[in-house]
Amino acid sequence: MQCKPSYSLYALLGMLAAPVVVMLAWSFQTQAWRSVLTLTLSATVSLILIAGLTRTWRRFVLFHFPLFALGVIYTALTLQMGVVPGRAMALLLSSSAPEDMIGAVRVSGTTWPAVAIILMLGSYLYLASRLPTRRIFSRPVVLATRAALALCLLAVIVVAGDAAEVIDGLAINPYTGPLIFLSADVPRARAELRGALVAKIPYRAHRTGIGEEVHVLVVGESARRDSWSAYGYARPTTPYMNSLKGEAIFLQDAIADANLTEWSFPMMLTGLAPQEFDVTHLRGNLLDLAREAGYSTAWLANQDIRMATMIGIAPDRLEYRADLRGNINGRHLWDQVMLPAYQRELTRTGTARFIGIHIMGSHWEYYLRYPAGFQRFGTASHLNVLSIFAANGDANRELVDSYDNSILYTDWFLQQIIESLRVIKIPATVTYFPDHGEDLEPFDGEAGHGQPRYTPHAFELPAFVWANDAYRAAHPEIYAALKRNASKEIRTHNVFYTVAQVMGITWPGDSMEKSFASERFVPDATRQHIAGGVLITRPSDAKPASQTSSVAAR
Numbered sequence: 001m002q003c004k005p006s007y008s009l010y011a012l013l014g015m016l017a018a019p020v021v022v023m024l025a026w027s028f029q030t031q032a033w034r035s036v037l038t039l040t041l042s043a044t045v046s047l048i049l050i051a052g053l054t055r056t057w058r059r060f061v062l063f064h065f066p067l068f069a070l071g072v073i074y075t076a077l078t079l080q081m082g083v084v085p086g087r088a089m090a091l092l093l094s095s096s097a098p099e100d101m102i103g104a105v106r107v108s109g110t111t112w113p114a115v116a117i118i119l120m121l122g123s124y125l126y127l128a129s130r131l132p133t134r135r136i137f138s139r140p141v142v143l144a145t146r147a148a149l150a151l152c153l154l155a156v157i158v159v160a161g162d163a164a165e166v167i168d169g170l171a172i173n174p175y176t177g178p179l180i181f182l183s184a185d186v187p188r189a190r191a192e193l194r195g196a197l198v199a200k201i202p203y204r205a206h207r208t209g210i211g212e213e214v215h216v217l218v219v220g221e222s223a224r225r226d227s228w229s230a231y232g233y234a235r236p237t238t239p240y241m242n243s244l245k246g247e248a249i250f251l252q253d254a255i256a257d258a259n260l261t262e263w264s265f266p267m268m269l270t271g272l273a274p275q276e277f278d279v280t281h282l283r284g285n286l287l288d289l290a291r292e293a294g295y296s297t298a299w300l301a302n303q304d305i306r307m308a309t310m311i312g313i314a315p316d317r318l319e320y321r322a323d324l325r326g327n328i329n330g331r332h333l334w335d336q337v338m339l340p341a342y343q344r345e346l347t348r349t350g351t352a353r354f355i356g357i358h359i360m361g362s363h364w365e366y367y368l369r370y371p372a373g374f375q376r377f378g379t380a381s382h383l384n385v386l387s388i389f390a391a392n393g394d395a396n397r398e399l400v401d402s403y404d405n406s407i408l409y410t411d412w413f414l415q416q417i418i419e420s421l422r423v424i425k426i427p428a429t430v431t432y433f434p435d436h437g438e439d440l441e442p443f444d445g446e447a448g449h450g451q452p453r454y455t456p457h458a459f460e461l462p463a464f465v466w467a468n469d470a471y472r473a474a475h476p477e478i479y480a481a482l483k484r485n486a487s488k489e490i491r492t493h494n495v496f497y498t499v500a501q502v503m504g505i506t507w508p509g510d511s512m513e514k515s516f517a518s519e520r521f522v523p524d525a526t527r528q529h530i531a532g533g534v535l536i537t538r539p540s541d542a543k544p545a546s547q548t549s550s551v552a553a554r
Contacts, residue, residue: 038169198312
């Protein structure tokens with residue numbers, strides 16, 4: 001049965017308008033008025049320009065098809081993520097394999113919307129193919145077009161006062177936004193993943209030893225020392241770590257340089273101390289050092305990949321799984337998603353290897369950081385995304401329970417890392433050092449991290465170095481120095497120099513005094529930290545955080 005051409009045209013025009021209408025409704029709640037007006041203006045002008053180029057309705061709708069397809073996907077992603085696709089999505093697309101993206105769609109529960117989009121696009125092409133060749137610009141259309149252009153001219157005068165909001169308006173337009181995303185955000189993301197946005201200066205590093213070795217750095221997240229039973233906490237949150245007593249070297253006074261990942265992570269990977277840190281002056285990182293010294297490098301991330309690209313991390317191999325369910329509080333994939341890639345790295349032979357692993361660890365929302373099998377302590381039935389700000393009663397107890405469960409899961413994850421290395425015969429090490437700690441409301445009167453002041457639990461960290469028998473035999477002097485320095489104050493920026501020395505890397509400008517794997521190690525006595533983005537001096541009377549194990553045991 002043939003549809004009347006006018007009905008097909010009305011249906012197609014309705015489809016074309018749908019993404020704009022949806023984005024308008026969304027932007028009224030989230031954007032400035034100039035941005036909303038820019039969206040309306042740019043959508044109107046683009047339709048008129050394309051109509052002028054194509055001249056007939058059939059050519060008009062066929063010309064629009066690729067724009068319509070991009071616009072529908074762009075709108076769906078915006079609604080899914082709560083923000084228009086930008087740098088974060090570009091990095092995700094540029095670093096994830098197609099099969100990972102397909103898997104992310106399935107896991108995120110967006111399979112049916114994807115099917116609906118495919119059906120909509122198919123319907124669009126079907127209806128477009130049935131349109132006759134009819135001219136667009138009849139006399140009424142010409143008059144309407146002139147009126148629209150006159151209004152657009154007035155709108156341009158109104159919105160021109162704020163360039164940033166105009167750009168935002170173009171970005172939320174489902175037909176211009178994808179073009180900006182593909183032509184600007186994606187190329188920039190690819191450059192970031194190559195480390196091209198950081199102007200690097202070679203270290204001129206070399207390796208003092210020879211032979212095959214494996215060294216792993218695990219960067220933890222929001223790990224509170226007083227919640228690890230390996231440090232005396234009453235609950236058995238780290239049974240595996242407890243079993244490593246006497247084998248792993250546990251640092252007794254590890255202190256974070258900053259209480260936010262955005263600052264602590266770069267300092268850990270570059271060796272810059274808080275008082276000298278400036279992200280615009282970064283010129284290299286630990287992976288650059290390792291590659292110069294002949295190491296094969298891999299970076300496995302279940303964190304915001306922008307933390308890595310910000311400092312120019314460009315490994316030989318990157319593992320970053322797509323996650324469309326993530327939000328402002330982090331990714332919703334469990335850290336175990338990185339284990340298959342880790343096992344692949346261990347099977348590579350014939351070269352010295354450095355493997356960096358950046359985990360979600362215990363970042364809020366705690367109850368999303370572990371599988372159901374690790375719900376060992378209490379429940380999380382009263383918790384939601386806002387509980388960390390206003391927990392009380394049952395939610396307060398469950399806040400601690402879910403945090404402790406996340407530590408238990410991290411303990412299991414570290415067990416997988418270490419036990420996989422234990423069976424290999426070549427020298428191998430694992431260094432675990434978190435970015436910062438975490439405050440818990442029932443114990444500290446505040447929650448989370450990132451306050452612009454020194455709060456002990458947000459800075460005091462659990463950390464350790466594990467070395468297999470082959471490494472201890474090959475480098476007894478380094479292992480002995482690690483043990484001797486374990487009770488001294490060790491800061492985030494010391495990790496860069498220490499891991500480099502553990503790997504046998506030297507370079508001009510190396511500082512043995514900053515490596516706790518050296519007999520010449522000198523603890524940082526400045527007491528300076530970055531708290532909430534502000535450089536502060538730790539109070540001279542700051543005492544170690546009080547042990548909370550008896551409270552949590554109740």
